[in-house]
Amino acid sequence: MTSPHDTSGERPDLDAAEPRGHDGAHSRFRPPGEKVAEIPPHLYGRWKHDPLLRFSNAFFSIVLPTFNHLMRPRHLAEPDRTRTLRIVEREIVAHDKDVVALRLVADDERPLLPWTPGAHLDLLLPSGRMREYSLCGDPADQESYRIAVRRIPHGGGGSVEVHETLHIGSTVTIKGPRNGMPLAVPGYGSPARRIRFVAGGIGITPILSMMIAAERIGLDWSMIYTGRSEDTIPFISEVERFGDKVEVRTDDVHGIPSAQDLIGDTPDPTAIYACGPLPMLETLRVGLIGRIDVELHYERFSAPPVVDGRPISVTLASTGETVEVAADETVLSAVLARRPGAPYSCRQGFCGTCRVQVLDGEIDHRDHTLTPYEREHGQMLTCVSRAKGDHLTLDL
Numbered sequence: 193m194t195s196p197h198d199t200s201g202e203r204p205d206l207d208a209a210e211p212r213g214h215d216g217a218h219s220r221f222r223p224p225g226e227k228v229a230e231i232p233p234h235l236y237g238r239w240k241h242d243p244l245l246r247f248s249n250a251f252f253s254i255v256l257p258t259f260n261h262l263m264r265p266r267h268l269a270e271p272d273r274t275r276t277l278r279i280v281e282r283e284i285v286a287h288d289k290d291v292v293a294l295r296l297v298a299d300d301e302r303p304l305l306p307w308t309p310g311a312h313l314d315l316l317l318p319s320g321r322m323r324e325y326s327l328c329g330d331p332a333d334q335e336s337y338r339i340a341v342r343r344i345p346h347g348g349g350g351s352v353e354v355h356e357t358l359h360i361g362s363t364v365t366i367k368g369p370r371n372g373m374p375l376a377v378p379g380y381g382s383p384a385r386r387i388r389f390v391a392g393g394i395g396i397t398p399i400l401s402m403m404i405a406a407e408r409i410g411l412d413w414s415m416i417y418t419g420r421s422e423d424t425i426p427f428i429s430e431v432e433r434f435g436d437k438v439e440v441r442t443d444d445v446h447g448i449p450s451a452q453d454l455i456g457d458t459p460d461p462t463a464i465y466a467c468g469p470l471p472m473l474e475t476l477r478v479g480l481i482g483r484i485d486v487e488l489h490y491e492r493f494s495a496p497p498v499v500d501g502r503p504i505s506v507t508l509a510s511t512g513e514t515v516e517v518a519a520d521e522t523v524l525s526a527v528l529a530r531r532p533g534a535p536y537s538c539r540q541g542f543c544g545t546c547r548v549q550v551l552d553g554e555i556d557h558r559d560h561t562l563t564p565y566e567r568e569h570g571q572m573l574t575c576v577s578r579a580k581g582d583h584l585t586l587d588l
């Protein structure tokens with residue numbers, strides 16, 4: 193006898209389990225021992241097609257694929273979240289006068305989108321450059337956004353443009369806010385019991401809004417703020433109002449901080465949120481090797497180093513010029529040397545601004561931003577991705 197739980201692979205005799213004595217089922221009644229001629233079409237033994245089943249079959253086999261097909265091209269386009277904001281406040285926030293904080297409000301009647309600590313805006317500058325800046329105001333402020341920008345005289349030109357062209361009354365197009373380093377409240381999405389903030393120089397910008405939020409909701413937190421000298425670190429007075437939760441430490445007085453200085457005392461499971469220059473983040477990362485009681489969240493404001501790079505070449509299709517990309521150089525950097533106006537922003541593979549269409553060659557994707565569909569269709573983020581072979585042709 194076949195058990196209902198028999199998993200031998202033999203089909204049980206379905207009719208043996210059929211209830212008897214009901215009129216509708218009697219047409220299928222057969223004397224014991226009669227050979228089963230065919231297997232019922234489904235478990236309920238109905239001979240007619242079930243209209244609901246037919247409808248759902250049609251839905252899943254025709255309607256859904258058609259809908260997906262129609263929607264596919266939209267995956268390529270970013271949702272249009274651009275809008276125009278007006279600058280209503282401009283304040284110098286570092287003693288060396290190289291950091292300016294801008295407060296922006298809506299230039300129309302629509303409310304600003306809410307944001308969470310760690311979020312940033314993409315600014316489309318008058319020159320066409322796109323740059324990302326962390327929101328550094330109070331996340332509870334629904335009327336304005338605040339950003340801060342350090343002037344980098346020999347950088348890509350974005351910070352200088354902000355300093356020189358965005359004045360009170362100017363308007364600027366923005367996208368966002370978006371959040372690449374959200375703050376997880378201990379006990380809610382994080383096993384940590386306390387938070388340690390680590391900021392270096394202008395890296396204070398995403399950390400400042402986190403400190404405001406952590407203080408407001410009564411979290412157990414501390415912070416170390418580092419920089420070359422007190423003159424160069426922005427928002428010093430705003431940071432110092434948090435009292436002894438904050439340690440300000442400058443290289444000219446205290447020397448370069450060690451990993452232990454940055455990590456601090458961590459008697460309980462701790463979440464560290466860090467933003468600053470690469471050497472500071474690297475010191476922190478190495479110092480935390482083997483520390484399973486500490487989770488590290490970080491944001492750098494410079495491009496990450498190229499890992500496992502090989503020299504490649506890229507051809508710019510519009511002119512046919514070929515650009516050599518060194519093993520330790522990004523495709524974006526090499527392209528910028530020939531095309532200074534090529535768009536970029538984060539240089540870290542998450543904003544999508546440097547996206548290009550690849551016309552020839554196999555891409556070594558190193559971002560976590562493009563969708564499988566975008567990758568299949570030859571899109572590439574030049575700030576991090578490279579070539580699997582020796583050469584790519586870019587639609588530039």
Ligand code: FES
Nearest residue numbers: 537538539544575
């Ligand atoms: S510049 Fe942001 S993804 Fe490349």
